Every structure is written in C-alpha cells, then in structure tokens.
Amino acid sequence: MDEADIASEYQSREMEALLKHRKKKVLTAKDSADHCQECGLEIPSARQIAVPGCSLCTQCAAWLEQNNP
Structure with a gap:
C-alpha cells in the first residue's frame, strides 16, 4: 500500500465518521x-x-442564562 492509498483510506474513514455523526x-x-x-x-x-x-428558543435560553447564573 503506497502513500496515496493510505491517504485515500484515511479520507474515506474520516468521511464515513462525519456522515455517521x-x-x-x-x-x-x-x-x-x-x-x-x-x-x-x-x-x-x-x-x-x-x-x-x-x-427553548435562542432568545429565551439566553434570557434564562443571564437571569439564572
């Protein structure tokens, strides 16, 4: 297996992990x-x-965080 094959395999694994996530x-x-x-x-x-x-929506979540430290 040469460097190009290793890089291709690595890229495929990374893409698969991202898609699963x-x-x-x-x-x-x-x-x-x-x-x-x-x-x-x-x-x-x-x-x-x-x-x-x-x-909660973004605004209500932000308000709650500011008023309940």
Missing part, C-alpha cells in the same frame, strides 16, 4: 421541541439539530 445529530433533533416552552414561538430546525433535546 451527522445522521446521529439529525436523528436526535427529533427529541427537541418544535415550539419554545416559554414564549411559544417555533424553534428553528437548525437550533433543534445544534442543541438536541432543546425546549
């Missing part, structure tokens, strides 16, 4: 609330994916 994130986004428990506004899907299991 991405699929896992998408699946766990389903555990997030669709609407904020505080204000009732819709929680964007990007936040649901970035913060699996979230129940």
Whole structure:
C-alpha cells in the first residue's frame, strides 16, 4: 500500500465518521421541541439539530442564562 492509498483510506474513514455523526445529530433533533416552552414561538430546525433535546428558543435560553447564573 503506497502513500496515496493510505491517504485515500484515511479520507474515506474520516468521511464515513462525519456522515455517521451527522445522521446521529439529525436523528436526535427529533427529541427537541418544535415550539419554545416559554414564549411559544417555533424553534428553528437548525437550533433543534445544534442543541438536541432543546425546549427553548435562542432568545429565551439566553434570557434564562443571564437571569439564572
């Protein structure tokens, strides 16, 4: 196996790991609330994916963090 083969194999493994991680994130986004428990506004899907299991929108989460140190 030469250096090009090793590099190609490494790249394939990295890509596979990234895809598995991405699929896992998408699946766990389903555990997030669709609407904020505080204000009732819709929680964007990007936040649901970035913060699996979230129940607050960004604004309410920030307010809660600032007022409950």
